[in-house]
Amino acid sequence: MTPAFKQYFSQLFSKYRWALHLLFWLIFFALNYIGTAQGTGFDNRNFPAPFPALALTIFITVVFIQSYVILLWILPLYKKSGKYIFWLCLFAVLFFCYLAYILSAKMVINSIPIMSSRPEFELIFMLKRKAIMYVFLSSVFIAFYYFVDIYDLQKEIRKLEQFKTQKIALESSFLKSQINPHFLFNTLNNIYALSLKKSVQTPVIIERLESLLHYMLYDCKADLVPLENEFTFTNSYIELEKLRHKEEQCKISIDIKGDAAAHRIAPLLLINFLENAFKHGTKTSFGKSWINMEIEISKKEFHFKLRNSKPAKPVHHTFSEYRGGIGLKNVKRRLEILYPRRHKLLISDQPDHFEVNLVLNF
DSSP, rough: OHHHHHHHHHHTSHHHHHHHHHHHHHHHHHHHHHHHHTTTTTTOTTTTTHHHHHHHHHHHHHHHEEEHHIIIIITTHHHTTTTHHHHHHHHHHHHHHHHHHHHHHHHHHSSSSSHHTOOSSSSHHHHHHHHHHHHHHHHHHHHHHHOOOOOOHHHHHHHHHHHHHHHHHHHHHHHHHHHHHHHHHHHHHHHHHHHHTOTTTTTHHHHHHHHHHHHHIIOOSSSSSSHHHHHHHHHHHHHHHHHHOOOOTEEEEEEEEEEEEEEETTTTTSSHHHHHHHHHHTOOOOSOEEEEEEEEEEESEEEEEEEEOSSSSOOOHHHHHHHHSSSHHHHHHHHHHTTTTEEEEEEOOOSSSEEEEEEOOO
16 A cells, blocks of 8 residues: 555544444444335345345445445545546446446345246346435445545634634734834934933933833733724824924824724734834934824724825935835734734835825724
């Protein structure tokens, strides 16, 4: 036997499946035995011994051999050799096994004089009379096998779905945890820059940072948080950035429309866009800069639009860097996981500004 056949054979009879095969044949034998006893009867003069017992034995034996020939050698052809070869071999096995059953039964009949002379036991008549019954009963095993196989397949699918769900949950948790060091790194850079200037705002920023980290570490552990809480977090971050940028140098406008109290959102989805807006729209700008954040909330949709000015003469920053950083890749992956087929994200480079459009379907 080839390794592939051994593996297929072990799968067919692994664990509890051998018991199901045994149970099937016990039931199959019992039903046919009862049918023989109630129909032709073991004590019927028209069917003297040993014909009923031999006929039943021949039928069970032929169907048994035929079933496992189909199961072990014919069914694998469906995937390996194509449909036409499969059906040709299937019908060939059914035909030859049926012919073997009829010829064996005819041999038994010919050995019993009282039966051999009866017209209903002519070979052609027997071939016609038993065909439908034989095909029906022999197909019962294949149907039983497929029922068991489909049941096992459904169990495997459920296990895979559980593994997939667990993997997605772990990946989502991991991606969200990456936001903390990313955000912290950027904010510490800001604090470091202010400390070099010996700015009096440094303690204020550290205090603001503490409240932001508290939200990130403790208040957004769930997959979804109240939209109001997320807005509080983003507004706190914007206020923190305002401490670093003078109002006459960077104009920041926020416009929120709709009822935020009735909705929930995946936490920390918006912060990365804001970080990039401040990083690329203000730090590298010459002269005045601006950031506009517009949010529209409807019953079924959340629309986030963020625009920031482009520096007249960019320094060491390109658009590809703006939309291809680790943080944005993180956000895109989280959107795929948390809002599959329920989000649209477009990041565009306009002549005078960068623009982010995010649409979420609640």
